[in-house]
Amino acid sequence: MTIMTYRQALHDTLRAEMLRDERVFLMGEEIGVFEGSYKITAGLLKEFGDKRVRDTPIAEEGFAGAAIGAAMLGLRPVIEMMTINFSMLALDQIINHAAKIYGMFGGQARVPLVIRTPGGGGQQLGATHSQNIELFYAFVPGMKVVAPSTPADAKALLLAAIRDDDPVLFLENLGLYNTKGDVPDADAPAEIGRASVTRPGNDLTLIGYSRMAHVASEVAASLAASDGLDIEVVDLRSLRPLDRATLVESVKKTHAAVVLEDDWLTYGIGAEVAASISDGAFDYLDAPVRRVAMAEVPMPYAKPLETAALPSRDDVIGAIRQTLAAVGRRAPRPAAANGVAQ
Amino acid sequence: MTTETIQLLTPEGERVERPDYPLGDVDIRGMYRDMVLVRRLDSEAVALQRQGELGLWASLLGQEAAQVGSARALSPRDMAFPSYREHGVAWCRGLPPVRLIEMFRGVNNGTWDPEEHKFHLYTIVIGDQALHATGYAMGIQRDASEDEAVIAYFGDGATSQGDVSEAFGWAAVFHAPVVFFCQNNQFAISAPPERQSRVPIYQRASGFGFPGVRVDGNDVLACYAVTRKALRAARDGEGPTLIEAFTYRMGAHTTTDDPTRYRLASEVEAWRLRDPIERVRAYLARTREADAAFFEQVEAEADELAATLRAACLALPDPPPMSLFDHVYASAGGGSGSAILDAEREQYAAYLGGFAEEGAE
Numbered sequence: 065m066t067i068m069t070y071r072q073a074l075h076d077t078l079r080a081e082m083l084r085d086e087r088v089f090l091m092g093e094e095i096g097v098f099e100g101s102y103k104i105t106a107g108l109l110k111e112f113g114d115k116r117v118r119d120t121p122i123a124e125e126g127f128a129g130a131a132i133g134a135a136m137l138g139l140r141p142v143i144e145m146m147t148i149n150f151s152m153l154a155l156d157q158i159i160n161h162a163a164k165i166y167g168m169f170g171g172q173a174r175v176p177l178v179i180r181t182p183g184g185g186g187q188q189l190g191a192t193h194s195q196n197i198e199l200f201y202a203f204v205p206g207m208k209v210v211a212p213s214t215p216a217d218a219k220a221l222l223l224a225a226i227r228d229d230d231p232v233l234f235l236e237n238l239g240l241y242n243t244k245g246d247v248p249d250a251d252a253p254a255e256i257g258r259a260s261v262t263r264p265g266n267d268l269t270l271i272g273y274s275r276m277a278h279v280a281s282e283v284a285a286s287l288a289a290s291d292g293l294d295i296e297v298v299d300l301r302s303l304r305p306l307d308r309a310t311l312v313e314s315v316k317k318t319h320a321a322v323v324l325e326d327d328w329l330t331y332g333i334g335a336e337v338a339a340s341i342s343d344g345a346f347d348y349l350d351a352p353v354r355r356v357a358m359a360e361v362p363m364p365y366a367k368p369l370e371t372a373a374l375p376s377r378d379d380v381i382g383a384i385r386q387t388l389a390a391v392g393r394r395a396p397r398p399a400a401a402n403g404v405a406q
Numbered sequence: 407m408t409t410e411t412i413q414l415l416t417p418e419g420e421r422v423e424r425p426d427y428p429l430g431d432v433d434i435r436g437m438y439r440d441m442v443l444v445r446r447l448d449s450e451a452v453a454l455q456r457q458g459e460l461g462l463w464a465s466l467l468g469q470e471a472a473q474v475g476s477a478r479a480l481s482p483r484d485m486a487f488p489s490y491r492e493h494g495v496a497w498c499r500g501l502p503p504v505r506l507i508e509m510f511r512g513v514n515n516g517t518w519d520p521e522e523h524k525f526h527l528y529t530i531v532i533g534d535q536a537l538h539a540t541g542y543a544m545g546i547q548r549d550a551s552e553d554e555a556v557i558a559y560f561g562d563g564a565t566s567q568g569d570v571s572e573a574f575g576w577a578a579v580f581h582a583p584v585v586f587f588c589q590n591n592q593f594a595i596s597a598p599p600e601r602q603s604r605v606p607i608y609q610r611a612s613g614f615g616f617p618g619v620r621v622d623g624n625d626v627l628a629c630y631a632v633t634r635k636a637l638r639a640a641r642d643g644e645g646p647t648l649i650e651a652f653t654y655r656m657g658a659h660t661t662t663d664d665p666t667r668y669r670l671a672s673e674v675e676a677w678r679l680r681d682p683i684e685r686v687r688a689y690l691a692r693t694r695e696a697d698a699a700f701f702e703q704v705e706a707e708a709d710e711l712a713a714t715l716r717a718a719c720l721a722l723p724d725p726p727p728m729s730l731f732d733h734v735y736a737s738a739g740g741g742s743g744s745a746i747l748d749a750e751r752e753q754y755a756a757y758l759g760g761f762a763e764e765g766a767e
Contacts, residue, residue, distance in 0.1 A: 097668055098596040121566035121602045122532055122594055153568070188461045188512065192531050330746060359754075360747050361734050365461065366512035369730045372754065 065248055071241040073215040074104045074180075077222045078142065080251070082112055085140065088226060089116040091127045092144030101146050102182060102241055128154035128179070132162050132231075135177040140226060145181035148235070149193050155200065162231040163206030178225045182236040184275055184326060185374055191362035194370070196327035201233040202303040202336075208256055209303040211235040213277035215245040217301060220254035227253055235303075237275045257305035261314065265296035268384060268391075269314040269321040271337055273300035276324035276375070283380045295384070303333060311337065312344030319350040320391050322383045324375060329357035351390035354383045409606050411620045411652060414627040417680045419688025427631040435696055437478060437626045438686045439704050441470040444494040445683065446708035447503050450715055451493075451510065455661045459719055460510045464491045468624070468656030471682030472589045474498055475629025476651070479637055480524075480557060487526045487539040487558045491589075495559065499525040503711075504718045513722050533564030536573035536586065543582035543640075555583040555640035557633070563594025565610065566602045574614040574648070583640035585633065586611075586648045589623060591655035596668040608650035616646045623653030624682040654680075727758055 068076070081088050094101055096109035096119040109117040120127040124145060131141035145151040151158065162175045185194035202209045208230055212218040218236075225232040262277070263284050272280040277299035284295040296314055300307065315321050321341055323334040334355035341353050359373040414422050414429070448466050455463040466473060473494030480486060486495055493506055501523045509516040509528065520526045529535040539558035546554045564570050565588060577584050588607055590599060603610065611618030621632045629651055636647035654677040658665050690696035731751040735743025742748050 094595050094597065101595075119597060119601060122563045122597070123566040123568070125568055126566070190530060191515065359730060359750055360744065361730055364512075364725075364730060365509075365515055366725045367461070368724050368727065369512075372727055372730050378757075 065246045067244055068215055068247050069241065070212075070215045070218050070236075070243050070245075071102065071104060073218040073247050074222060074236065075106060075108075077219045078105065079108060079111070081142075081223065081226045082108070082116060085226075086116075087138065087140045088142060089118070089134075089139060090142050090144065091118045091120055091131055093120055093122055093124075093127075093146050095119060095144050100144065102236075102238070104180070104236075105144070124150050124153035125157050128157040129161070131177050132157060132165070132175055135162075135175045135231075136165065136173045140176050140178075142178040142180060142226060145179060147189075147193055147238075148181045148183040148197055149195050151179065151181055152197070152200075158201065158207075158231070158233075159204050163204045166230065167206060174229045175231045176229045177231045178222075178228075178234055179232070180222075180234045180236060182238050182241075184238040184240075185358070185363050185370060187238050188365060188367055188370060190365040194363040196325070196358075198233065198235045198303060199327060199331070199333055202306075202333065204304075206230070207304055208232040209235065210254075210256055210301060211237075211274040211303055212301065213237075213240065213272070213274050213299050215243070215247045217254065217299075219247050220252060221256070221301065223251065223253035224256050228256060232256070235274055239275045240278065243278065254301070257302045257307060259298050259300050259302065259307035259310040261296060261310065262299045263295070263297040265294040266318055267294045267296075267320070268387060269296045269298055269311070269318045270324065270380075270384070271298045271300065271311065271321060272324040273303065273333070274326065276326055277301075279375075279377065279380060280324055283377055283384070286377075287381065287384065293384075293388075300333075300337070306336065306340065308340045308344060311341055315341050315345040316348045319348055320387050321349075321353045322380070322387055323353060323355045324380060325355065325357045326375065327357060328360055329355055330360060332357055351387045354387050356380050356383045409620065411622050412628045412632050413622040413625050414631060415625045415685055415689060417624070417685050419685045419692060421627075421689065424631070427628070427635060429627060429631050430634070432627065432630065433478075434627070434686065434690060435700065437474055437630070438683070438690060438696070439707070440474045440478070440494070440498060441626065441683045441686065442704050442708050443711055444474065444497045445470055446712050447497070447715055448493060450712040451507065452657070452661060454507070454716065454719055455510070460507065460661075461512050462660055462662065463510050464660045465655075465657035466491050466493050468654050468677065468682070469589055469591055470494055471626035471686075472587075472623040472629050472651035472653050475626040476557065476559075476587050476633040476649070479630050479633035481553065481555075481637070482524065483554045484637060485520075485524050485526065485539075485542055485554070485556045487535040487542070487556065488528055489532075489535060489560050489564070490528045490530050491561075492528075492559050496523075496525055499523040501525050503715055504722075507715060507719045508722060511719060511722055513725055533560050533567035533570040536560055536564070536570045537576070539584050540573045540577045540580075540582050543577065543584035544580055546583055547580070552643075553641060555585065555637045557585045557587050557637070559587050559589065561594065562588060562590040562592070562599045562602055562607060563597065564588075565607055566594075574611070574616075574646075577646040578614045578616050581643065581645040583643070584646050585636045585640055586646060587633065587651065588648065589651045589653055591623075591653050593655050593659065593665070593669075595659045595663060596665075606650065608648055611646075611648035616648065618648040618650065620650045620652055623651030624680050624685070626682060626686060653682075728755060730754070
């Protein structure tokens with residue numbers, strides 16, 4: 065076990081995989097000489113040379129398409145989209161080709177491609193550079209989408225993504241790069257498609273992924289201290305495949321759920337999670353599943369407006385209290401026992 | 407293929423005669439003044455960012471001649487489509503610089519009226535405005551307007567983007583009255599032009615079927631004359647031209663970048679000897695078109711501009727919190743245009759109202 069940042073965990077895992085398997089190589093804008101906009105690839109050009117760490121022209125569709133070609137012929141490319149916003153320029157290559165080649169050609173070719181890319185707002189990067197559009201990829205059969213929230217998962221899920229034979233969108237988050245945590249030293253890839261209960265509890269299930277899984281843990285800890293609430297936190301970790309079983313099992317125990325997401329509410333990831341809970345645990349629910357998302361506006365550039373647009377801890381706590389109040393009205397348990405403040 | 411660079415003023419300030427690129431009745435003193443003022447407003451903006459007053463700034467340092475020369479060639483009816491570094495073009499189009507400061511401070515997202523100064527809003531995503539400019543130029547054709555053209559600004563890195571190639575193709579086949587003005591400042595963040603193209607950028611135009619020309623981007627006279635000629639051709643129905651203004655980004659990509667990580671100080675020093683302002687100053691002084699009093703007056707004007715800009719910046723208020731919900735839908739009428747947005751607006755107003763009540767207690 066070593067304590068390190070999310071950034072360091074990504075860097076060390078990339079390096080270890082490049083040492084382990086010479087088919088693994090990196091492509092992207094500014095990843096070599098400049099060492100990456102967020103420094104995940106620091107030192108790798110020097111160590112591995114420009115055959116395996118390739119700076120590309122500013123052409124996202126170009127290097128996504130080239131990586132697909134390389135993957136079909138047996139290499140294991142890991143490409144970096146400087147932010148997920150830029151991946152929109154490569155949507156056709158990713159959605160129409162990476163995700164479909166295996167199926168359309170009857171399993172004759174596979175695309176073991178990893179697309180590493182950070183999402184997330186809160187960095188004052190404006191409307192076009194602050195989006196959370198992992199949904200586009202999570203929507204598409206043939207794709208896998210993973211979203212680690214901790215340094216340990218950054219390592220375990222990146223190991224899994226690189227060794228997976230399907231295209232994986234690996235969602236990072238600008239707000240998580242400097243967060244620290246324990247990372248196991250062992251070479252132990254995660255199982256893609258498994259959520260994790262990061263905090264067991266009985267009063268309510270709080271669900272998030274990426275940055276919002278982090279927020280969920282913090283809010284659960286703070287409400288335990290302030291109100292004695294016993295909240296269970298589920299970190300989705302994988303958006304496709306989605307681990308419906310873990311969600312349903314948790315809600316069967318807690319009877320209430322709040323879903324946190326950094327994207328927009330309408331048609332967002334939370335809608336799929338809420339529908340999955342409704343499908344699998346309708347009779348166990350004591351209150352409607354609530355969602356907390358960002359405001360339905362293009363992200364403002366002004367700091368106070370950006371902060372207001374993003375889901376806040378107050379928003380999360382408010383949704384939890386409203387849900388527990390609804391539980392209190394419908395269930396025999398007195399609201400006060402749940403620490404509900406009105 | 408030879409690489410010819412059009413130059414009308416050497417780095418030492420000597421005039422080069424090029425009858426094929428006539429200057430006409432050109433105001434060289436005015437060009438000098440514009441370049442000095444935009445350099446000063448640029449350095450003030452960098453300072454404001456460093457002091458935490460702006461979120462970001464993309465410096466134009468070193469590109470004053472390319473921007474002022476090309477922008478001064480525009481007629482009042484011509485339309486300019488900038489990227490995000492064209493502060494010098496904005497200045498020449500008469501846009502008050504505080505409009506740029508508002509945007510980089512985050513008071514708004516850039517809210518000037520593009521028609522008022524014939525200067526379109528900044529485009530942050532790389533290269534997309536080349537297509538917008540092409541579409542606008544096709545609109546000019548539909549209007550059968552004969553005294554209008556369009557200029558699209560972008561950088562060397564943008565030439566790798568599909569949008570720019572598609573704009574070239576479209577403009578060529580439709581003979582659109584657009585001038586593509588590429589400021590090759592040698593860096594796409596850290597990546598050099600060799601990472602974008604095996605041939606000089608201006609030569610790409612020939613593959614699309616229109617002329618391309620390379621101009622000394624640090625020579626304001628050449629940038630002016632070459633752009634003027636290309637705009638005239640566009641207005642005359644001769645279709646697009648690609649101009650590659652060969653220049654150098656003396657500053658960082660933006661205030662978040664540290665260029666010492668990827669380039670040598672000696673290279674920067676070599677380009678300093680080709681400074682776009684110094685050569686005009688040398689020319690004006692030698693030909694006695696300007697005296698010491700003129701230069702002093704321009705310096706004083708520049709300092710005054712900087713002071714005014716700084717004061718205006720510091721006086722800009724934060725945007726009101728409820729403005730978060732403005733301008734999502736144009737068709738909104740009295741409401742926000744969406745029921746969920748109305749609900750969020752109401753909820754947020756109540757949340758803010760809660761603080762007011764707390765304060766009253």
